[in-house]
Amino acid sequence: MKTFLSVLTVVAGIIGIWYLACVPMNIKGVLDAAERAGAVVEPATPKARRDLGAMGLVVNNSFAIADVWSVDRPRLPAPHQVAIELWETTVEKKITSKRSLIYHGQVTLSATLLGFAIGTGLGILLAVGIVHSKVMDMSVMPWAIVSQTIPIIALAPMIIVVLYSIGVQGLLPKAIIAAYLSFFPVVVGMVKGLRSPDHMQVDLLKTYSANTAQGFWKLRLPSSMPYLFASLKIGIAASLVGAIVGELPTGAVAGFGARLLAGSYYGQTVQIWSALFAAAILAALLVALLGLVERFLLRRMGVTT
């Protein structure tokens, strides 16, 4: 209850700041519209208003403040506008509609999940190799780190173009970009996790003359589970970002990325914001789902949380 209250307080604070920020952000647009409608605004010309700055406009035209939260194409949409848009495009629209966020979400989600699966699989394989082979440790790890220093926004179009030239398009290129972002935390976490057994636990297996495979399945893998799940949670969020970024350069017609892009073409800020929130909610749901799996698994492994 206490945590719930504190979370609620923070959320209320953020929404409050958001509503306040709408005033200076949207005042100019409101005044331009008011002038066109014949109202007297101060100062009278658009040029003079541009020079005055947002705060000056608010002070001079306090009558217009009430309208800043209901602009059609605001610079900054008010929270309730985003909420209404979210509601209309998820619950009220049919899922098959091109305007339904559920439809777009499911497009992005499938790329996210495929990318996450590829990234996690690859990450675990690389980690197993790194832990068991000195050569891989020295050769793969630096590249894995370097790979993450390249901005994905620069790399994504190249991946898509290259894959298109060999005839691969649709879901897979997006999934590969998602995998590119999600494999790294898995590699780092799994390497750490697989190396987490202490000397004594390793020596114990040695006294049984256990082979490497037995050491892996009976000691290293179970020890790495908490590390793996921490990585998976980062990985799936990164995967979602990757899938959205992968939708941007193609001019994709579906997916959160496409929704963001279309919104920015037509100045539909409400649409952009609601797509952003939908993506954030989806990410939160995915992370929460992983959290549930983690709790179930760790409980079966005798760990109480």
Added chain:
Amino acid sequence: MLSQSEIEGFMEEATVVPQPVIKAQDLNLVFGSGDNAVHALKNVNLTINKGDFVSFIGPSGCGKTTFLRCIAALEQPTGGTLSVNGMTPDEARQARAYGYVFQHAGLYPWRTIAKNIKLPLEIMGYDKAEQERRVAEVLKLVELEQFGQKFPWQLSGGMQQRASIARALAFDADILLMDEPFGALDEIVRDHLNEQLLQLWARTDKTIGFVTHSIPEAVYLSTKIVVMSPRPGRIHEIIDSPLPKERPLDIRDSAEFIEIAHRVREGLRAGHAHD
């Protein structure tokens, strides 16, 4: 010509001829090289016979744990010979010659007690029914029958250590190597476990190598006490205990016990004097 009684005397002696199980000759172990070389073991000569309970006692850095690890083939000696059951330590390990108990119980937290004890059995490829049978047997031996399905964190430190002893006993090796197994436990629990260990030793007739810091523990448990001294790690003195195999806890108040403890203490002090 020998008289009948003399022959009988020989025969009797022959039956008690000790069988050496672990034999170290001029054993040396140097870690590192050059200026950084650490002489962990220097010219160690020791024979442990079948059924012996041998304690290794000495200050930190005297090589007692290192010697135990050499027997277990967890360390490779750099000189001399060491045989376990007539084999090299490596071969002996392959042949499952020993069970090893570490200072900390080191149970896998994600396995129940029974499954922890099953771990060596799974690795060694025992079939399921045999695993179950042996787990039940050793759990009874360490008096943990009720706790097989519990997870390690649900048990006290002493019970965890008993479980780890059960794990070392599960595959029925003739030799039990114990590296300060009760070092982290409080005095009362330690007394109790010492008593239980002696009973277990008497029942199973195993050969036990036991590393400890505690003089009373060494004297109470052992048939042979190896006093070691550091820098370089070496054997200072080997004391054979005249105490009977049957040892109630209050034997520790007897004059004999105090006499041996005194000798061990003197040995430790003399070993230190070389520094």
